[in-house]
Amino acid sequence: MKKIFLVVLLSxxxxxxxxxxxxxxxxxxxxxxxxxxxAKGEASLILGDVEHPSAxxxxxIIPDVSADSLDEEKLQLGSALFRERRLSRDGSxxxxxxxIDMMGGVDRRPVSFGIDGAQGTLNAPxxxxxxxxxxxxxxxxxxxxxxxxxxxxxxxxxxxxxxxSVVAVLKSIPDYVSAFDRxxxxxxxxxxxxxxxAYYETMTFTGLESAFLRQFQQQQEPxxxxxxxxxQRFVEVGCAxxxxxxxxxxxxxxxxxxxxxxYGIDRPASEADDGLFGRTxxxxxxxxxxxxxxxxxxxTGPWLHDGSxxxxxxxxxxxxxxxxxxxxxNNDIDDIVAFLRALGDSLGMLGDCSASxxxxxxxxxxxxxxxxxxxxxxxxxxxxxxxxxxARRHQEEYSAALNRAAExxxxxxxxxxxxxxGAVAHYDFLQYEHIEMLRHARALSFPPANLEPEQRExxxxxxxxxxxxxxxxxxxxxxxxxxxxxxxxxxxxYQDLLRILSAAADEKTLSLLAQAEQSxxxxxxxxxxxxxxxFESSTLALLGINLxxxxxxxxxxxxxxxxxxxAIPQV
Numbered sequence: 348m349k350k351i352f353l354v355v356l357l358s359x360x361x362x363x364x365x366x367x368x369x370x371x372x373x374x375x376x377x378x379x380x381x382x383x384x385x386a387k388g389e390a391s392l393i394l395g396d397v398e399h400p401s402a403x404x405x406x407x408i409i410p411d412v413s414a415d416s417l418d419e420e421k422l423q424l425g426s427a428l429f430r431e432r433r434l435s436r437d438g439s440x441x442x443x444x445x446x447i448d449m450m451g452g453v454d455r456r457p458v459s460f461g462i463d464g465a466q467g468t469l470n471a472p473x474x475x476x477x478x479x480x481x482x483x484x485x486x487x488x489x490x491x492x493x494x495x496x497x498x499x500x501x502x503x504x505x506x507x508x509x510x511x512s513v514v515a516v517l518k519s520i521p522d523y524v525s526a527f528d529r530x531x532x533x534x535x536x537x538x539x540x541x542x543x544x545a546y547y548e549t550m551t552f553t554g555l556e557s558a559f560l561r562q563f564q565q566q567q568e569p570x571x572x573x574x575x576x577x578x579q580r581f582v583e584v585g586c587a588x589x590x591x592x593x594x595x596x597x598x599x600x601x602x603x604x605x606x607x608x609x610y611g612i613d614r615p616a617s618e619a620d621d622g623l624f625g626r627t628x629x630x631x632x633x634x635x636x637x638x639x640x641x642x643x644x645x646x647t648g649p650w651l652h653d654g655s656x657x658x659x660x661x662x663x664x665x666x667x668x669x670x671x672x673x674x675x676x677n678n679d680i681d682d683i684v685a686f687l688r689a690l691g692d693s694l695g696m697l698g699d700c701s702a703s704x705x706x707x708x709x710x711x712x713x714x715x716x717x718x719x720x721x722x723x724x725x726x727x728x729x730x731x732x733x734x735x736x737x738a739r740r741h742q743e744e745y746s747a748a749l750n751r752a753a754e755x756x757x758x759x760x761x762x763x764x765x766x767x768x769g770a771v772a773h774y775d776f777l778q779y780e781h782i783e784m785l786r787h788a789r790a791l792s793f794p795p796a797n798l799e800p801e802q803r804e805x806x807x808x809x810x811x812x813x814x815x816x817x818x819x820x821x822x823x824x825x826x827x828x829x830x831x832x833x834x835x836x837x838x839x840x841y842q843d844l845l846r847i848l849s850a851a852a853d854e855k856t857l858s859l860l861a862q863a864e865q866s867x868x869x870x871x872x873x874x875x876x877x878x879x880x881x882f883e884s885s886t887l888a889l890l891g892i893n894l895x896x897x898x899x900x901x902x903x904x905x906x907x908x909x910x911x912x913x914a915i916p917q918v
Contacts (some may be wrong), residue, residue: 430442
């Protein structure tokens with residue numbers, strides 16, 4: 348893996364003095380504050396429960412994502428908007444047209460349809476647990492659920508609307524006007540529309556009560572023997588190198604066809620298959636997609652970004668072959684499928700949350716079972732402090748945001764080292780640090796209103812630099828995690844292949860296998876030139892034995908992946 352330099356691009360990021368002028372009007376102060384708060388958003392949920400014993404394991408418990416108090420009115424509004432067809436230009440589609448509650452948060456089509464019967468180019472991902480993804484959409488172009496909620500509205504093949512017109516529609520419906528006014532200081536706006544939808548998705552589609560999670564939380568008897576074997580094989584063959592953390596995925600980009608090319612003469616690639624490359628134009632990002640969550644995966648087929656895989660068995664077989672360089676036996680495939688079904692094959696929590704033609708919704712719909720609390724007081728919800736207090740609060744939080752952005756590069760570098768050393772077996776914490784960097788950097792573009800013009804200019808210039816730096820880290824981290832996943836899967840696969848070969852080997856072969864395993868462990872622990880040479884030498888000796896051609900090919904592939912992706916310091 349090529350060396351990664353984590354350098355803050357700013358030279359002397361000096362915080363300018365914040366003004367004490369009270370010349371700004373109350374409207375200006377409130378508008379500036381709301382823009383700042385919307386830009387910063389809420390902390391990502393993927394960090395939750397870091398003190399849990401499993402925090403550094405491959406798998407993590409889904410955190411308690413409930414707010415201190417569940418806002419029932421916001422939940423109702425978000426649910427109604429999620430089902431509101433008037434958000435589309437011709438009134439024919441809503442969010443729920445592609446993300447159907449009782450179908451696992453998908454529409455079970457290879458690709459979805461929008462207004463005028465327009466056919467999309469990508470499979471609709473599930474909204475279940477979407478709040479636990481590090482980014483949204485297959486190419487990660489939206490950082491938050493709030494940003495994601497607006498994407499389909501403006502997409503000409505989905506809702507085909509513009510945001511100003513959508514807000515005008517909402518303001519023409521008295522029930523929506525009243526609901527927004529009760530919930531938000533500035534009423535119906537684009538930001539508040541996306542916030543309400545995101546809140547509904549967060550509170551409604553999280554905390555799946557799967558057999559795996561109940562077992563993981565020690566709330567019931569262990570999984571079936573087959574599912575437990577499948578869980579073990581899931582880790583041994585390298586699946587967990589990409590599907591790890593609280594969402595069993597959703598925390599990195601990985602390349603489709605990392606070990607064996609996915610696209611070829613029989614499967615030509617189209618523009619829809621570009622993935623991250625479509626955003627960056629970098630050749631190494633071709634066919635890089637956000638790794639999907641596996642929670643409730645049995646309900647969300649067909650699978651892959653293009654909906655081209657139609658069964659879980661096919662998914663396991665193809666992903667093992669193309670992502671890991673492994674040709675799995677049928678019994679391994681069956682066991683892993685049993686484990687995947689244990690991740691959720693029934694909804695088990697959603698009731699009828701359907702809305703009528705206007706803003707009206709029954710409150711007997713079930714929500715995240717971990718969500719606790721009661722309805723918030725409407726007056727307290729929308730009240731803002733007096734101008735002097737609000738100005739001071741904006742100044743303090745702006746300074747805090749600047750400090751948080753400034754410390755992020757160090758925190759990111761430290762987390763990378765933990766992953767590289769094997770101390771952390773998932774990517775959640777690293778992505779959390781980057782999300783924190785980016786959301787605070789974005790907030791810096793909205794300084795307090797009570798500033799002198801020259802102060803404001805300096806702060807906006809600094810903010811632009813910080814945002815550029817934060818955005819560049821997305822690609823630094825993407826490159827790092829791609830290499831890390833390849834190395835991790837190669838390590839797992841190499842060890843697993845040695846174990847399989849040792850099952851029916853003579854004494855000489857067993858001796859060579861032991862030497863290969865010992866040299867591999869030394870190479871993982873200390874990837875230097877000398878340990879690399881010993882690793883290669885022992886493996887070559889092993890490959891000189893008359894092995895099964897398929898096993899020989901797999902071994903050669905795993906060695907190549909290891910040598911290419913394990914960082915070797917210069918000595």
